[in-house]
Amino acid sequence: MLLTSTSIPSPLRVYFTLHLGQKIFRRRIVQSSRTRSGRVVNCCVVEPVFDSEHQSKETKQFVYSDAVLYEDWLSGKECDEFVFSLANTLTEVANGIEFSSERRSWELAQLPFMNSFMERAGSVASFDIRSDSGTQSLAPLIGWNLAFYPDIFAAVREWINLREYHGENDGRNQKVMFLMPENNAFIASAEQSTEGRLTLNVAGSLVDEHKFAIVGAASTGSRVTQLRAEISNGQANVPVARDTDSLELYLIDQSGEIFDFHKEGKFARSGRQFLRSPHAPGNDRVKAAIELGEGPQIEFKPFVTPEQRLNENNNKTKLAEILNTVAAFSNSGGGAIFIGVDDDCQVVGIDEKLPAWGNAGFSEQLVDKFVGAWRSAIRDKIEGELAFKVSAVETEAKTVLVVDVAQSVSRPVNLKDNSTIYVRRGASNVKLAPALWSAFLGSEATTREVLN
Known part of the structure; x- marks a missing residue:
C-alpha cells in the first residue's frame, strides 16, 4: 500500500487540520557532517504525541563535532508550513539545521498495527532528502555532558526512536517522515x-x-x-x-x-506473526530435526546473544558461525538454525540464560524482544537478497529459537565488509574458492554441481 508522487499527499494536510492550533507534533532530527563539504540530514521524524500536556516543549539541540541532535514542537499549522517549505531546494529549520533535496519525491504508505515505524496502525508520508554527493562521517559521537553514541546510526536508533531501525542499510535514512497514527479500529x-x-x-x-x-x-x-x-x-x-x-x-x-x-508468508510478514503463534508447541519440528541431525539444511547452536562480537582473540565466535550459516543456507538450498540445541543434539533451550541477557525475568515479552534482536542482527550484518524468518517454539518445556532461511533468488549472500562466499556442504559451511565464483554466480547450477 505505497503511493509515490511529486506532490504533497492530501491525507497529510487533512491530518494537520485536525490539530491546527495544538503544539503536539514533536520534530526530531539527526544531522551529521559529510567528509567532503556541508552536512547531511540522516533522519527526521515528525509525530504527534497525544499525551504531551505535561512534557517540556522547549527546543533542544545537542551539538557534537560531527553531528547535531535536534528537537522542537510544532502545531498542525506549523507542520503544514514545514511541509510546503520542503518543496524548496533548501529548507532551514534552525541555526545549522538545513534540508537539501535533489529528488523532491513523496511516498504515502498505510501501516498495520505494530509496524516498523510505530506501535499504532495508521500511515506515514515520507519526503526524500537523499543526496548523491558526499559520504557520512562514521566517527563516534562524543561531547562534554552529552550522551555517547558509537556512530551516527546508533544516535538515529535512540533519538528518532522508530519501532524498528536497521542502521546504515535502513531505507528510511535521509528521509523526512510524518507519522500519522490512528486509533479508530x-x-x-x-x-x-x-x-x-x-x-x-x-x-x-x-x-x-x-x-x-x-x-x-x-x-x-x-x-x-x-x-x-x-x-x-x-x-x-x-x-x-x-x-x-x-x-x-x-x-x-x-x-x-x-x-x-x-x-x-513463510519468510516475510508485515509486522506481527499470526500463523503458528511464536510460542506454540514445536515438539514435532525440533524432534524431527534432532532425529535427522545436522546436515545440508539443519544446524544446531546453544544459547548465543546477537550482540556478540564476530571475532574474539582472532577466533570466530558463535555469532559469526550462525551468520555464516545463514549466508550458506541462502546461497545453497535453504535451511533452519535451531538456537537452544547443543552439539550433542540435546535441547538446552534459551530459558535459563535469557533473563541475564534481557536484565528481566523470563516472559513472552522477553522472548519477543530476543526474537526481534536476532532479526535486526541478521538484517544489519548480512547483505544480499536474503529471505528469512525468526521465531520461537516450545519443546520439552524449553524455548528454542528457529531461524528459517530460504534459498536466495539472487546470489551471493554474504556478511557485510566480507567478500567470502559460503555455501553449505553436508553439515559444514564451505568457503567457495574464487575460481568457482563465476560458475556459482553466473548460472543456475546447484552448490553440489559447482563444488564437484
Missing part, C-alpha cells in the same frame, strides 16, 4: 487454534459504533481459501489451517475503507 491480537481457527481481536474508538469485517485469503500450496467474518463483540473467527503458507487480512468498514491489514 485495528487488529489488536490474533490466536490460532489447533482446530484450524484464527481468532482476531479488534479494538479502537470506532469498533462499538460502526460495522467492521475481516476479509482476505489464506493459501496452502495452490489452494486458496477466501476469508470473511464480521466483527462481533470485538472479535472475528476465520478458518486458517495450521499448515497455511500465506495469509492476507484486511479490516474494513461498510464503505470498504481499510483501517488495518496483515500480510504474512
